[in-house]
Amino acid sequence: MVEKGKIMRILFVGDVMGNTGQEVLEEYLPKLKHLYHPQVTIVNGENATRGRGINEKVYKRILSCGADVVTMGNHTWDNPEITDFIGSAKKLIRPANFSAGQVPGIGYTTIKINQQELAVLNLQGRIFMTPSDDPFAVAKDIITDLRKKTSLIFVDFHAETTSEKAAFAWYFDGQVSAVVGTxxxxxxxxxxxxxxxxxxxxxxxxxxxxDGIIGMKRQNVIARFLNQMPTRFEVDESGRRNLSACLLEIDNEMGRAKKIKTILINPDHPFMQ
Known part of the structure; x- marks a missing residue:
C-alpha cells in the first residue's frame, strides 16, 4: 500500500466534442476535481471546435474549466486558426510523431507539482489513420530522454485500432506510468x-x-451506411449529454500506476457525489 502523500492523482477527460462537450466539461469538471482532488487534469480537445480541431477561444475555455494540459489527435490541423496560436500555447500538445521538425507545436510537456514532475506525451497511431511517423520509434526516443528527468509519464495514444493501442502499452510497460487511448x-x-x-x-x-453516433447527428451517419452517398457529418448539439474520463493514481517515487478507475456521467450513469 502506497501512502497517500506519495500518490499523484491524474484526471483525464476524453475527446471534448463541439459546443455540447464544452458545456458538459464546464458543468462537471469542477465537480470532479472537487470530488477526486487530482494534482493534474488533462483533457483531449481535438474535436472541441465544431467537432473538428480547436481554436484559441475554445482552448482557453477548456483551460478555464480546470484543465492543466490539452491534448490533440488526427484533427489537429482541421481548424486553420490553430497555426496562429499553437506556437505560444504552452499547455496544448499535438501528436509528437507528426512530421518531425516540419510542423508547429510541441508533442509533449512537463508539469511540476511540488517536488514532482509529470511528463504528458501525445502520440497518434498509424493503422487506418492519416500518415504520421512511427509512434513506437518516436516514443522510444522521447521516453528515453524524459526518464532521465522523471519516472512519471502519461501518454495519450490517439489511435483507431485496439490492437495498436494494446501493443503500444505492452511495449512500453514499466517505462511509462499510463497509456490511455483516445x-x-x-x-x-x-x-x-x-x-x-x-x-x-x-x-x-x-x-x-x-444520443448521437460518436458525437455526430445520427440520421446523417445512418444515411451513409444505408446508401453510401456523401453526407455532411455535424455535431449533435441538442439532446442528452455524456462525459467520459478516467482517474489514475501513480506512485510518485517509482512512477508505477497503483489504480485506474473509469468515469462515466450520462443519463444512464448519473453523477454521484
Missing part, C-alpha cells in the same frame, strides 16, 4: 495495470452528445 469515442471496459506498472485503458471515451 479517438474512437467509446469508453472501453478494460482498465487495468500491466505487470510492470503501466496503467492501460484502450479508450477513455468522449465528452459530448449522448
Amino acid at each position: 479517438h474512437t469515442h467509446i469508453q472501453t471496459n478494460d482498465a487495468r495495470i500491466l505487470p510492470q506498472g503501466t496503467a492501460f485503458l484502450t479508450d477513455v471515451g468522449m465528452t459530448g452528445p449522448y
Whole structure:
C-alpha cells in the first residue's frame, strides 16, 4: 500500500466534442476535481471546435474549466486558426510523431507539482489513420530522454485500432506510468495495470452528445451506411449529454500506476457525489 502523500492523482477527460462537450466539461469538471482532488487534469480537445480541431477561444475555455494540459489527435490541423496560436500555447500538445521538425507545436510537456514532475506525451497511431511517423520509434526516443528527468509519464495514444493501442502499452510497460487511448469515442471496459506498472485503458471515451453516433447527428451517419452517398457529418448539439474520463493514481517515487478507475456521467450513469 502506497501512502497517500506519495500518490499523484491524474484526471483525464476524453475527446471534448463541439459546443455540447464544452458545456458538459464546464458543468462537471469542477465537480470532479472537487470530488477526486487530482494534482493534474488533462483533457483531449481535438474535436472541441465544431467537432473538428480547436481554436484559441475554445482552448482557453477548456483551460478555464480546470484543465492543466490539452491534448490533440488526427484533427489537429482541421481548424486553420490553430497555426496562429499553437506556437505560444504552452499547455496544448499535438501528436509528437507528426512530421518531425516540419510542423508547429510541441508533442509533449512537463508539469511540476511540488517536488514532482509529470511528463504528458501525445502520440497518434498509424493503422487506418492519416500518415504520421512511427509512434513506437518516436516514443522510444522521447521516453528515453524524459526518464532521465522523471519516472512519471502519461501518454495519450490517439489511435483507431485496439490492437495498436494494446501493443503500444505492452511495449512500453514499466517505462511509462499510463497509456490511455483516445479517438474512437467509446469508453472501453478494460482498465487495468500491466505487470510492470503501466496503467492501460484502450479508450477513455468522449465528452459530448449522448444520443448521437460518436458525437455526430445520427440520421446523417445512418444515411451513409444505408446508401453510401456523401453526407455532411455535424455535431449533435441538442439532446442528452455524456462525459467520459478516467482517474489514475501513480506512485510518485517509482512512477508505477497503483489504480485506474473509469468515469462515466450520462443519463444512464448519473453523477454521484
